Amino acid sequence: MNRFPSRPLLISLLSGLLLAGCGGGLEPVPIASTEPLGVQESELCSALSVTSLTLTGASIFEGELAGSGSWTVSTSSNAVLLEYYVDNVKVAYEERPSASGTWYFSNGGVSCGVNHTFMVKAWPMVIDSSGVRTTCLNGSKSVSKIVSETCASCMVCHGGFAPPQDNKARSASAAPCPRSTIGGEELKLFERIQH
Incomplete structure (x- = not known):
């Protein structure tokens, strides 16, 4: 006959008391962020914006689409991310470190005889002293223009x-x-x- 029928119950009870006395059970693990590296939505980005984005000229000549303009970001930002789209397809992007400046874009192989939509999108950025880049998703601007070239005779x-x-x-x-x-x-x- 077994003299200690409640021994497993006693071990369970003592284990629980030991865990409670030492800080409890396991803490939940935080879920990983779904933001891609280099992109943050935080206090850093809350007051940043692209304050000005212009498209001063865009045209097509002999199949080459070219455009230019300027940009300015808010005071706490020190860079901008520019993306260039032709007919809603991103064809190029670049980062420009500064609070303001000019941009220039050129891309060949654009067909004649049809309208093309040229668009520039800009997002404010912060580049810290160690080179870490933060692109803010809020505060962006975009400009666009429809351009075309008549096919030559x-x-x-x-x-x-x-x-x-x-x-x-x-x-x-x-x-x-x-x-x-x-x-x-x-x-x-x-x-x-x-x-």
């Missing part, structure tokens, strides 16, 4: 020849440039202008 595409004097030849040389493979009638037109 064949006369311009093939060397800028002077227009022919008769109306029939002039309309043939002013036809749009071939955008795909040259062949057939397009090749004959090209040969006719060259000779």
Whole structure:
């Protein structure tokens, strides 16, 4: 016969008293932040903003989209993050350390004959003395402009020849440039202008 039937109960009770006397059980582990590295929403960012963002010029020439402007951030910020979008696709970004300055953007391969939306977005930043960068998600600004380039005529595409004097030849040389493979009638037109 077992003389100590309540021994497991006694061990459980003593273990609980020991844990309570030594500070209790395990503390809950805090859930990790979902913010990506380098991006913080904190007291540091609460008063920061982009106070000015301008787009003073944007155009397309020979398939190259270019734009320029200026930016200013609030007093406690010492840098800005600039992102450049063409037709809602981010094509470039840069950080500019300073409280204000100018920006310039250039990107090739932009098609002619259609409207393109060029947009610049800016976020305030703080870069501390050890180089740690904090980009603030609040206080941002954006500016945009619709730009386009008229597709050149064949006369311009093939060397800028002077227009022919008769109306029939002039309309043939002013036809749009071939955008795909040259062949057939397009090749004959090209040969006719060259000779």
